[in-house]
């Protein structure tokens with residue numbers, strides 16, 4: 001079967017009709033709609049010479065056996081957020097289905113090629129993202145916390161998983177699936193505005209941003225809004241406000257895609273007649289370069305000291321969460337660029353702000369790369385999520401070219 005990218009677009013529409021409603025996609029993992037989507041996926045692969053298995057974490061694997069057991073992996077996730085879009089996750093899977101069809105037609109490939117549908121990438125029901133891929137990567141270390149998680153209706157996570165044949169205590173057995181993996185390839189919508197603003201359909205992804213999250217607490221003195229002259233105030237909000245604006249300067253100094261966000265400030269006493277005594281400020285910082293991310297934090301801390309002195313405040317900070325940058329494979333990034341150029345005439349290298357299953361696989365030591373296709377208006381996780389059909393078709397062609405290059409490279413090693 002020759003590659004038919006328009007079939008991928010039709011299949012995406014079919015899946016949207018089957019598992020979405022007026023509010024968007026409803027394929028939340030560990031629900032009956034997710035199970036329906038998986039059944040449908042199984043039927044689209046019927047008739048191909050593939051071996052099927054479900055691993056201990058609920059990930060589905062279809063293997064086109066090659067001359068060698070070493071394998072190139074193509075991945076995605078068919079689960080969505082509630083009221084999600086028609087492309088996030090399932091484009092990856094269905095584009096890989098089309099590549100598998102083309103490869104199966106060509107006889108036995110030099111290496112095995114495996115399609116994986118990761119279980120619960122989004123974490124929409126229980127708040128734990130990358131469930132299946134972190135189990136396969138061996139980085140899942142929070143079983144005790146997972147056991148306690150409940151959904152909005154009070155259903156415990158282990159019970160919901162059991163309904164879909166997955167025992168939480170055995171999930172890490174999925175690790176054996178990455179044995180023999182020589183490369184992992186994933187296509188995804190960008191979910192941001194960069195490619196559209198450059199007028200480019202496709203990008204090669206360099207890796208996923210490292211993230212640092214901190215809570216910064218500014219302390220001043222509550223005082224009457226009428227009787228306290230401006231020059232005698234110790235206004236905690238002034239520290240937070242100065243820092244919120246300083247973040248722009250830090251981002252500009254560090255450059256290379258640095259983003260810093262003051263996502264919330266909670267003021268106390270929080271009444272109209274008082275100067276703010278305490279301002280609790282949330283900070284999220286991201287960069288692809290670990291040294292630059294560290295420098296961003298240094299600059300934030302220096303700014304905090306400076307503004308605390310200027311405003312006669314006390315300031316404290318506390319780290320809430322962090323993850324290191326995860327870099328994709330240089331050779332595969334080169335192939336991704338070539339594949340994009342062959343499909344669309346151009347390519348653009350960019351980092352990913354969001355995390356993806358690919359980050360877990362890369363963390364496990366498997367050479368990894370992702371392709372991004374332009375997202376219209378940068379929107380995702382909403383029914384407004386969209387990409388032009390012609391760009392989706394280019395993306396399928398690019399993934400196919402990337403798979404061919406990767407197979408040729410890996411089989412010569």
Ligand SMILES: [Zn+2]
Nearest residue numbers: 088089121188
């Ligand atoms: Zn996704």
